[in-house]
Amino acid sequence: MSKRYAIILAAGQGTRMKSKLYKVLHSVCGKPMVQHVVDQVSKLTIQEIVTIIGHGAEKVQLQLGTSSQYALQEEQLGTAHAVMQAEGILAGKEGVTIVVCGDTPLIKAETMEALFAQHEKQKAKATILTAKIDSPAGYGRIVRNGDGLVEKIVEHKDASDEERKINEINTGTYCFDNQALFAALKSVSNENAQGEYYLPDVIEIIKKQGEIVTAYQTDDFEETIGVNDRIALSEAETIMRKRINQNHMRNGVTIVDPTSTYIEADVQIGQDTILLPGTMIKGNTVIGTDCQIGPNSEIEDCVVGDNTVIRQSVAVKSSIGSKVNIGPFAHIRPQSAIEDEVKIGNFVEIKKTVFGKGSKASHLSYIGDAEVGRDVNIGCGSITVNYDGKNKFLTKIEDEVFIGCNSNLVAPVTIGKGAYVAAGSTITKDVPGEALSIARARQENKENYVHKLHLKK
Incomplete structure (x- = not known):
């Protein structure tokens, strides 16, 4: 030759x-x-x-x-x-x-x-x-x-x-x-x-x-076909989308509705993964086997392990392990590492965080600039307070910690292994391992307050 x-x-x-x-x-x-x-x-x-x-x-x-x-x-x-x-x-x-x-x-x-x-x-x-x-x-x-x-x-x-x-x-x-x-x-x-x-x-x-x-x-x-205008560009996009989707289906990926599923050219997807309608997979994303993605999920430049479910959520420039359950309506922002067997539930946002194996943030939480250990439970409405208006600070949550609902962890702060944080607490100091930290005002009930208030009117 x-x-x-x-x-x-x-x-x-x-x-x-x-x-x-x-x-x-x-x-x-x-x-x-x-x-x-x-x-x-x-x-x-x-x-x-x-x-x-x-x-x-x-x-x-x-x-x-x-x-x-x-x-x-x-x-x-x-x-x-x-x-x-x-x-x-x-x-x-x-x-x-x-x-x-x-x-x-x-x-x-x-x-x-x-x-x-x-x-x-x-x-x-x-x-x-x-x-x-x-x-x-x-x-x-x-x-x-x-x-x-x-x-x-x-x-x-x-x-x-x-x-x-x-x-x-x-x-x-x-x-x-x-x-x-x-x-x-x-x-x-x-x-x-x-x-x-x-x-x-x-x-x-x-x-x-x-x-x-x-x-x-x-x-x-x-x-x-040569592309000379936006109409031809759209036609090329349609043809390429069909070609990409068919290649994945031939390789063992189930795409429930190819017409509503957008997969970019360099994406890799393992066998027996199911893509539900409205899914967009972009960039250099690699998805493992036996996953379920969608409906209406967007994944860009991520590595996703096997047997992971991502429903109605967005994940960008992050790694996501195996047997992870994300969504609905979760947001995995860049530089996050979600380890195996994690649950990230509805309306949870993770940003620049390592989230350890078996840990959970089931709903309504923001975890940013954090290191979360293994088997941690983060209660509803809890956040890491990572920004003082100029700089970002790190929150460390060690293994087997329980964070009660509506807790604020004001960084920089460390919650020691096995510690409990009571619901409604604002934590500004480190919590030792296996301690219970309560950081909220003592409850006070004023008897007959409403009746007296009405008498003044």
């Missing part, structure tokens, strides 16, 4: 998006379009990836990092001009180069591999990725000869009535013999209405040289 290279075209501004955000950085299922393309290309055996950047160059480089080399297209003068910018990196090298657009987030590695294979099998100098569609108006048509090789690409406006009946279209993804590509680029002219250099002209140049030009036809037109 010959050496392989990839050029990703990502220099266009994307004015039809009507956005401050550079086009290829718009997300599809939680990942920028150009990142989808690079990730798929990276699954192939590729020696070098070169991304052509222009508008928003620094942000694209920041997104892709070291996964690609870069060439700058300072002026956007067409697709052939964009490919020319990679000359300093790739020109003169033997091998095959794939050229793919950075705004085609649905393209699959398997399709690109098949394109390479067709190119090498036919010993072609150029191979076009094509597709058949029912309504090809506006697309360049693929005209083949009697041997099935490509005779030419005809743009819709230039096509004859007979050629317009052809429904095999050019998708804009190509494989080229690398040396033939850069040699042909030198002959591309910009004598057209837009004054730009177009990559399809390379096909015509190579064909006139008597070389073989072939095509590989994908049976999935959807993966070749």
Whole structure:
């Protein structure tokens, strides 16, 4: 197999998006379009990836990092001009180069591999990725000869009535013999209405040289869609969502209602986990086996163990153990670590807290900036008072502590192992282990107070 290279075209501004955000950085299922393309290309055996950047160059480089080399297209003068910018990196090298657009987030590695294979099998100098569609108006048509090789690409406006009946279209993804590509680029002219250099002209140049030009036809037109506006972005999102959900279901995940379930591209989910309607799972979340998520739960950048239930709750940038029960209506905020067999009940908020194995906060509590030990019970309405208006302070609750309802733990404070805090207490000092701490005013009843009050009126 010959050496392989990839050029990703990502220099266009994307004015039809009507956005401050550079086009290829718009997300599809939680990942920028150009990142989808690079990730798929990276699954192939590729020696070098070169991304052509222009508008928003620094942000694209920041997104892709070291996964690609870069060439700058300072002026956007067409697709052939964009490919020319990679000359300093790739020109003169033997091998095959794939050229793919950075705004085609649905393209699959398997399709690109098949394109390479067709190119090498036919010993072609150029191979076009094509597709058949029912309504090809506006697309360049693929005209083949009697041997099935490509005779030419005809743009819709230039096509004859007979050629317009052809429904095999050019998708804009190509494989080229690398040396033939850069040699042909030198002959591309910009004598057209837009004054730009177009990559399809390379096909015509190579064909006139008597070389073989072939095509590989994908049976999935959807993966070749280029995103140029918000409508196409929405369509790509819908297709990608369906693809992601189906992959998870094939791998043993039950999704009760795929149309109302949103899973981003990098999420991992274990077998026999059930996702109920209204669930959103985002970022680099990893969910274990035999879990139940939802309905109406949002999980982002979390690691969740096995046999855990999260109902109608939000969890962000945290770790959640196995056999944990969360919700309904709980909020796990960033930098929390919920250990195994924990219960976080309704209207409980956990923030930047380690919550120990077997501990419970069953309802109506705020636990922030805390270390909670094992087998702790936190009663209804209890909070860690962690903020003095300028700084945050730590609350430590050791193993087997019982916190009574409506208690305020004013940090910094430590509740020792096995201690009890009486309901309604405001704790401002450390509580020794196995002590009972009562910090509330003594009850006083004023007899006949209401009757006397009424007499004054």
